Every structure is written in structure tokens, then in C-alpha cells.
Amino acid sequence: MAAARCCEEHDMSETSELVALCATDDIEQGGIRRGTLPDGHAVAIYNVDGEYFVTDDICSHGEASLSEDGMLEGHQVECSWHFGRFDVRTGEACAMPCEKALRTWPVRIEDGRVFVDAGEGNA
Numbered sequence: 001m002a003a004a005r006c007c008e009e010h011d012m013s014e015t016s017e018l019v020a021l022c023a024t025d026d027i028e029q030g031g032i033r034r035g036t037l038p039d040g041h042a043v044a045i046y047n048v049d050g051e052y053f054v055t056d057d058i059c060s061h062g063e064a065s066l067s068e069d070g071m072l073e074g075h076q077v078e079c080s081w082h083f084g085r086f087d088v089r090t091g092e093a094c095a096m097p098c099e100k101a102l103r104t105w106p107v108r109i110e111d112g113r114v115f116v117d118a119g120e121g122n123a
């Protein structure tokens with residue numbers, strides 16, 4: 001398989017799968033947007049004071065979409081279905097009834113766009 005590229009200038013390693021999700025301007029500060037990885041997996045992209053984080057979009061407690069039904073407060077996203085919370089930096093569950101962590105992906109900002117390494121998500 002050929003090495004992935006984020007643009008003409010940046011060849012990535014054979015194991016890297018850098019994927020452009022959106023423009024940084026697409027998400028206001030404190031906002032959340034939905035994105036999709038090449039395999040169809042839905043992710044939520046967060047803008048916390050100009051820093052970007054990416055987690056699973058679907059809450060680990062139920063089927064809520066965190067990009068649609070979540071509320072970002074600092075580095076935590078609250079799921080409006082049952083008020084569970086996650087730390088968007090680590091995916092860690094911070095409030096019941098959520099116990100299982102969300103997956104997270106390393107983020108890179110290049111040329112005003114938000115990229116994740118789709119091959120590097122934690123489990």
C-alpha cells in the first residue's frame with residue numbers, strides 16, 4: 001500500500017494514515033463537529049480554546065452522537081442523553097453512567113486543516 005499523504009509536501013510513513021477531517025475554521029471555540037474516517041467510523045472533533053481533539057462520536061454508554069447531543073465544557077464533553085462525561089484529551093469517562101472510555105486519535109493541524117492519524121487511535 002502506498003504511503004498516505006496529507007498534501008503534496010508531506011509524505012507520511014507507511015504506517016501513518018493521515019486523514020483531513022475539516023478546516024479549523026469550521027468549528028467555533030467550544031464547538032463540536034462530526035467527521036468520518038476512511039473506514040466509515042464516525043468521530044467527534046472538538047475545539048477547546050483553539051486546541052483540537054478527536055474522539056469516537058458515539059457515546060460509550062448508548063447510541064448518542066456526541067457531536068449532535070454533546071455539550072463541551074472545558075476539556076469535558078457531556079452527553080445530553082444521561083449526562084455522562086468524557087475528557088476529550090484522553091477519552092476517559094469522567095461521570096456516571098459512562099464507564100468505558102472513548103477512543104481518541106492524535107491530531108495534527110496543517111495549513112488550517114484538522115488531520116488525524118487514523119492508524120493511531122487508541123483502543
Ligand code: FES
Binds near residue numbers: 061063064083097
Ligand atoms: S448515551 Fe451518553 S450518557 Fe447515556
